[in-house]
Amino acid sequence: MTFTLFPDARLTLAREALTGLSVGDALGSRFFVPGGAVAPWPDALPPGPWPWSDDTEMACSVLGVLAAHGRMEPDALALALAAHYDPARRYGAGAVELLELIRAGTPWPVAAAAAFDGQGSYGNGAAMRVAPLGAWHADSVRRAADQARASAEVTHAHPEGIAGAVAVAAAASLAARARLDGDRPEPARLLAAVAGALDPAGEVHRGIRRATALLGRPAVEVAAAVGNGSRITAQDTVPFTLWVAATLLHDYPAAIRACVEAGGDVDTTAAIAGGVVAAYTGVGTPGGVPEGWLAAREPLPAWLTTAA
Template sequence: MTQSSVMPPESRSRASDSLYGLALGDALGSQFYVPANRQARDDRLLPPGPWQWTDDTEMACSVHRVLTRRGTIDQDELAASFAARHDFDRGYGPATNRMLRLVREGGDWRALASGLFDGSGSWGNGAAMRVAPLGAWFAGDPARAVREARASAEVTHTHPEAVAGAVAVAVAASVAAGSADLTPGSFLDQVLSHTPPSLVREGIAEARRLLPLADPVLAARALGNGREVSAQDTVPFTLWAAARHLGDYEQAFWTTAAAGGDIDTTCAIVGGIIGTRAPLPPGWLNSCEPLPAWAYETSPR
């Protein structure tokens, strides 16, 4: 019997809701990299489907798969799933492409991840972009979400900023999924209380101060919008956007997309958080690429 077989069904349901929200944000957000669609974004018009998701969703599916099978993050299994499911055409960064290829060829993920960028490890936003379903799995237990998010991040991102980004997003999803009554301020306060000292945490504290600000473009000027593809340039703004629209997926998406930058990733993070507590627009889901069946496997093939 695997650990996942004794997990409450609501854990799997919440994680699945988050995964769908993440995939939809990723897939629709990715459409706005096309120059012809940028005016449509500004006018809040949906581009024609189907919308294909990117590496954000592909990696999140592996996180969900491991949790479904184990009920916890098994780092070796997660690394193997990342490598086996790696589709070069999904938009992975060059360092991750190389690392996952080497893992498939028998390389040690621990040595490869820690050796990135001259031994400092990656501080990119990749660990944060995929982690919301993990936080939803541990809804209402942010301390457990912290431990599991750290384990999930270290498989590819060992830099403390990347780990802090993954922790913050996981805690955000855990709190969003587990608390019926939340204010924007109490939401970010709980995230701050579990995020380790870092530039990411400093950015979230600034996001907390900027909650009265309504303009996402101005917020992104202060917080970043993922353009630098770092955790510290991505996570604070996404948590600001999520905090301002905790009950409205559609509004949260357009607010996030309006800031530009790494739109598929910022919208994936926000979508994964808001998807735990707000319904997804049905018409949007119909245009989104379906999730792969392997993301829900409960036992080896």
């Protein structure tokens, strides 16, 4: 189906992806256990408010830039990430060092390239913030991939860190497109389309291929095979989260539960899977982000409401 996606529709899709991302992040954070141990899903969820972490704070900057410019502007994103970051939101040490450099006036290409002794970061940070950008580009997976690359390069100079963001943005674009078309893709078809946006020689690509071969298996088994984010890398995080999203694209609560039960970097796996799934389900719909969960999530920052 060919269609025109107007700015208000783009913003709505991106906002709902951000809602899914932020609720997943906030609820997942309640189950995060240092060392990657598993915290079982309870009979009753913890009472709110559920604070969100760096995943959500950075995703808000992504959406703010899109709303202000209609596209990803790396310079604007670098300034937004540096201006809004709060180390108390559980930023990693590498991210804190990089954002402090940008705050101090270091050009972001220099700061990103210098990270990790000059190899650049292949952490999962660029992937965890990008689902709203993918949903914004529901009309073009290629455009979503190109813009995700531009957004990732601000902080992640390593090819795998960039590939993680491209994969998540492509998945969110496909999910939002499926919502508009009314055509839910089969899990294997969605994952194949995501893999097609990546360099086949990369580890993220290989991980998504391994995850595709495990469709139909229990989530815990898949996480054991391809990673659950415990190493905080794109390679260790993105394949599992996209397996969850592809498998449970119609069921947001089940997707978040699968991430929690797999353990690892739960707030980030739930943020990535939640952002992609919400791009398809929306909020307060059957299978979508539950209104009660949204009410329990800490409100998003006040600056975002004026920016987007």
